[in-house]
Amino acid sequence: MPGDASTADAILKVANIESYYGPIMAIRGVSLEVPRGKIVTVLGANGAGKTTVLKTISGVLDPQKGSIELDGKPIERLNPDRIVRLGLSHVPEGREVFPFLTVAENLKMGAYLRHDRDGVAQDLERIYDYFPILKARLNQAAGHLSGGEQQMLSISRALMNRPKLLLLDEPSLGLSPLLVKEIFAIIRRINADEGVSILLVEQNAKMALEVADYGYVLEVGRIVMADACERLIKSHDVQEFYLGAKQSGARGERRWKKKKTWR
Amino acid sequence: MARAQTLTIGDTIAKSFVLAGEQRATRTALREKQFGIWKSVSWRQWLEKSKAIAYALDASGFRPGDVASILSNTKAEWVYADMGVLCAGGVACGIYPTDAAKQVEYLLVDSGSKVIFVEDDEQLDKVLMVRKRCPQLQAIVVDDMEGLSGFSDPMVTSLANFIARGQEHMAGREQLWQQMLDARRLEDLAVLVYTSGTTGPPKGAMHANKSVLAQMRHADVLFPITDDEERLLFLPLCHVAERIGGYYYSVATGSVMNFAESPETVPDNIREVQPTAFLAVPRIWEKFYSATMIALKDATRFEQWAYRTAIGIGYRMAEHRLAGTSPAPLLRLANMLAYWLVLRNVRKMLGVDRCRMLYTGAAPISPDLIKWYLALGLNMYEVYGQTENCGVATSMRPERIKLGTVGQSVPWGEVKISPAGEILLKGDFLLMGYLNKPERTAETIDQDGWLHTGDIGSLDAEGFLRVTDRMRDIIITAGGKNITPSEIENQLKFSPYISDAIVIGDRRPYLTCLVMIDQENVEKFAQDHSVPFTNYASLTRAKAVQDLIWGEIAKVNADLARVEGIKRFHLIEQQLTPEDEELTPTMKLKRAFVNQKYANEIDMMYRNREAA
Numbered sequence: 001m002p003g004d005a006s007t008a009d010a011i012l013k014v015a016n017i018e019s020y021y022g023p024i025m026a027i028r029g030v031s032l033e034v035p036r037g038k039i040v041t042v043l044g045a046n047g048a049g050k051t052t053v054l055k056t057i058s059g060v061l062d063p064q065k066g067s068i069e070l071d072g073k074p075i076e077r078l079n080p081d082r083i084v085r086l087g088l089s090h091v092p093e094g095r096e097v098f099p100f101l102t103v104a105e106n107l108k109m110g111a112y113l114r115h116d117r118d119g120v121a122q123d124l125e126r127i128y129d130y131f132p133i134l135k136a137r138l139n140q141a142a143g144h145l146s147g148g149e150q151q152m153l154s155i156s157r158a159l160m161n162r163p164k165l166l167l168l169d170e171p172s173l174g175l176s177p178l179l180v181k182e183i184f185a186i187i188r189r190i191n192a193d194e195g196v197s198i199l200l201v202e203q204n205a206k207m208a209l210e211v212a213d214y215g216y217v218l219e220v221g222r223i224v225m226a227d228a229c230e231r232l233i234k235s236h237d238v239q240e241f242y243l244g245a246k247q248s249g250a251r252g253e254r255r256w257k258k259k260k261t262w263r
Numbered sequence: 264m265a266r267a268q269t270l271t272i273g274d275t276i277a278k279s280f281v282l283a284g285e286q287r288a289t290r291t292a293l294r295e296k297q298f299g300i301w302k303s304v305s306w307r308q309w310l311e312k313s314k315a316i317a318y319a320l321d322a323s324g325f326r327p328g329d330v331a332s333i334l335s336n337t338k339a340e341w342v343y344a345d346m347g348v349l350c351a352g353g354v355a356c357g358i359y360p361t362d363a364a365k366q367v368e369y370l371l372v373d374s375g376s377k378v379i380f381v382e383d384d385e386q387l388d389k390v391l392m393v394r395k396r397c398p399q400l401q402a403i404v405v406d407d408m409e410g411l412s413g414f415s416d417p418m419v420t421s422l423a424n425f426i427a428r429g430q431e432h433m434a435g436r437e438q439l440w441q442q443m444l445d446a447r448r449l450e451d452l453a454v455l456v457y458t459s460g461t462t463g464p465p466k467g468a469m470h471a472n473k474s475v476l477a478q479m480r481h482a483d484v485l486f487p488i489t490d491d492e493e494r495l496l497f498l499p500l501c502h503v504a505e506r507i508g509g510y511y512y513s514v515a516t517g518s519v520m521n522f523a524e525s526p527e528t529v530p531d532n533i534r535e536v537q538p539t540a541f542l543a544v545p546r547i548w549e550k551f552y553s554a555t556m557i558a559l560k561d562a563t564r565f566e567q568w569a570y571r572t573a574i575g576i577g578y579r580m581a582e583h584r585l586a587g588t589s590p591a592p593l594l595r596l597a598n599m600l601a602y603w604l605v606l607r608n609v610r611k612m613l614g615v616d617r618c619r620m621l622y623t624g625a626a627p628i629s630p631d632l633i634k635w636y637l638a639l640g641l642n643m644y645e646v647y648g649q650t651e652n653c654g655v656a657t658s659m660r661p662e663r664i665k666l667g668t669v670g671q672s673v674p675w676g677e678v679k680i681s682p683a684g685e686i687l688l689k690g691d692f693l694l695m696g697y698l699n700k701p702e703r704t705a706e707t708i709d710q711d712g713w714l715h716t717g718d719i720g721s722l723d724a725e726g727f728l729r730v731t732d733r734m735r736d737i738i739i740t741a742g743g744k745n746i747t748p749s750e751i752e753n754q755l756k757f758s759p760y761i762s763d764a765i766v767i768g769d770r771r772p773y774l775t776c777l778v779m780i781d782q783e784n785v786e787k788f789a790q791d792h793s794v795p796f797t798n799y800a801s802l803t804r805a806k807a808v809q810d811l812i813w814g815e816i817a818k819v820n821a822d823l824a825r826v827e828g829i830k831r832f833h834l835i836e837q838q839l840t841p842e843d844e845e846l847t848p849t850m851k852l853k854r855a856f857v858n859q860k861y862a863n864e865i866d867m868m869y870r871n872r873e874a875a
Binding site: 015226 | 794798
């Protein structure tokens with residue numbers, strides 16, 4: 001990982017990016033890497049800058065400073081459509097399906113850049129295999145789907161581009177615990193079966209740490225912790241601030257929080 | 264126009280306070296920020312609060328001579344409680360809010376505290392955890408009750424209820440007030456100050472009213488005090504520097520005490536308060552300096568040129584000041600322009616533009632740093648003293664600044680050097696002894712009443728004291744060369760990228776050092792130079808950062824004799840907080856502890872030297 005022995009085979013390398021919303025500096029120098037074929041997660045509280053990191057990577061925002069490499073090519077100055085062509089799909093927060101198009105049309109939109117009809121057909125079959133419910137809803141307007149189904153559609157649409165790297169922004173948002181489990185099981189399957197590398201941003205730290213290989217903790221635009229997930233899970237600060245473990249004090253309860261040290 | 268201020272001094276600290284409260288009545292005594300707004304408290308209001316606390320203590324069976332501890336950050340309630348205890352004839356003992364429960368237990372037991380004032384639920388938890396092992400403890404008073412509404416315990420009361428109880432107890436007992444105040448005399452124990460204990464368990468220095476008053480009654484001797492003084496209090500009040508220099512001096516002189524919101528907000532608070540005098544530790548002065556240097560790097564070329572020109576003039580003025588010569592009229596004029604056009608902005612940004620005096624003490628400081636403040640046109644005076652002498656023992660005077668020394672002995676004390684080179688102090692300000700440790704007292708104060716400071720130093724012909732180092736810190740290399748680590752360390756700390764450093768080399772072939780980086784500035788450096796890093800540890804491991812620090816060390820090495828050069832270094836990879844045992848509450852690295860904890864890393868620096 002950056003700073004340590006840098007991984008030789010990284011699909012995504014982000015170094016020192018700084019992003020602004022007008023005068024406000026949202027990302028204050030973030031460096032991270034996604035090794036090929038791995039799932040990497042970025043955890044953080046509201047407003048930590050997680051979504052901004054993803055938007056900066058996919059080109060929706062331009063970084064003021066820093067470099068981003070996708071598979072060895074610099075992409076920090078490219079427009080989003082160019083980046084998508086290079087094999088990066090971004091599943092935005094809140095699903096953002098095209099509500100008035102049918103499920104089938106939404107999926108086609110995902111394959112907009114592709115011309116191999118056979119390949120597209122094969123991929124559609126695979127997607128129906130992951131998400132059988134989508135097949136049943138093929139001709140319904142996407143806006144009429146439930147939240148979980150929309151999330152599935154959003155992920156599927158991104159997969160239709162056959163990405164090398166998938167950016168997932170809070171796939172668990174607003175879903176029931178059972179659905180969250182289901183979605184995460186499929187994320188793991190997609191990663192294992194297709195070899196798609198995944199950068200996952202999550203508030204649901206427990207699920208994210210279970211499914212990912214490597215994790216970063218983001219706080220007010222800076223990375224404060226970076227480690228393998230099995231080690232992150234054991235860290236005291238992650239347990240207290242992200243997994244909700246309560247250390248009980250002498251009174252049997254404890255309201256005050258100890259200072260974060262991130263180690 | 265500001266007028267000279269008369270001191271309020273009585274026979275005891277408590278009586279001085281009562282005198283101050285009565286004389287200054289409606290004038291502002293202190294200010295605190297509540298929900299973002301500075302609120303004033305008058306001397307009379309403070310007196311009434313502390314009086315009620317004294318009565319409440321009496322009602323809970325607290326008698327003159329009993330000890331009460333205060334476990335809180337620096338805030339108004341600290342001084343309310345402290346004066347309450349002193350007015351009740353008690354002995355007040357401060358505990359660092361960063362101390363762990365185990366240390367709190369040690370201090371409660373060692374001091375035999377009957378009552379403890381705690382800041383909030385966080386501090387309360389520490390006391391609850393250890394109270395069954397503190398048999399003398401009878402009452403716990405909590406200031407901030409947030410989160411404790413559902414909590415009840417026969418031993419625990421809120422400060423508000425405690426004060427109310429005191430007010431009830433007052434009725435019909437008017438004569439008790441004078442009795443409590445008269446219960447203690449000049450020679451009686453008033454204050455316990457625990458030394459931070461870089462080696463061994465903390466020792467409780469016992470100070471009588473006499474030693475505190477010895478300092479208080481001379482608050483205006485070296486520096487004139489006017490009636491419009493403003494101070495900012497932010498160092499821990501359990502430490503003698505803020506307790507005497509910030510707090511008890513203000514009681515004597517009537518300075519308004521402004522309490523910083525927290526240690527992190529000091530730079531903002533000082534800008535808001537614009538104090539007239541500021542006492543700080545070198546760490547803060549270093550921080551101010553490096554903040555200015557970093558801000559300059561982002562400034563335009565013109566601004567950088569303006570600063571360089573102005574500070575250059577300032578440095579020439581400072582040279583005159585140090586040499587005691589008077590500058591040519593042209594230079595004076597240039598300096599006036601430099602001040603109004605440039606340096607005033609720097610001073611305002613730092614918040615010290617109104618400061619008539621800056622004091623630095625409690626740790627060694629680099630002379631170059633003092634010179635910078637002098638070049639800004641500020642009066643920075645280095646003072647030297649210890650917990651054991653209740654504050655200042657030597658001080659620079661406005662008339663004469665001699666860099667590299669800590670000034671001359673204060674007129675109300677004496678300084679001499681023992682044949683072994685140790686600095687010895689004498690005066691009314693000396694401690695009575697260490698609580699429960701007669702053998703340590705005997706080691707420290709000799710039969711003739713001289714305090715052995717444990718510092719090595721020398722006095723020059725004019726009586727200026729030069730402090731070399733702590734006696735036990737002197738390094739003797741394997742080659743037999745005597746080296747004073749603090750001198751090198753101060754030079755290192757002058758770098759904006761180094762927050763603290765510890766030089767190692769006792770009985771070793773060469774010198775090495777452990778470095779704690781300044782996180783903010785090194786992060787900025789990494790960002791500016793596109794050095795990827797994730798967390799603190801990876802920052803310290805980055806090659807560019809290692810090179811940067813080595814460059815800073817090389818600069819210091821260039822000024823040192825060849826044998827003294829630092830050959831290798833190691834960056835501490837863990838971000839340290841005051842809760843960590845490596846740091847003292849004032850964020851200094853503890854030499855002995857660090858030497859032990861990083862033994863492996865230190866050994867590595869002495870292995871396969873060729874790699875260096």
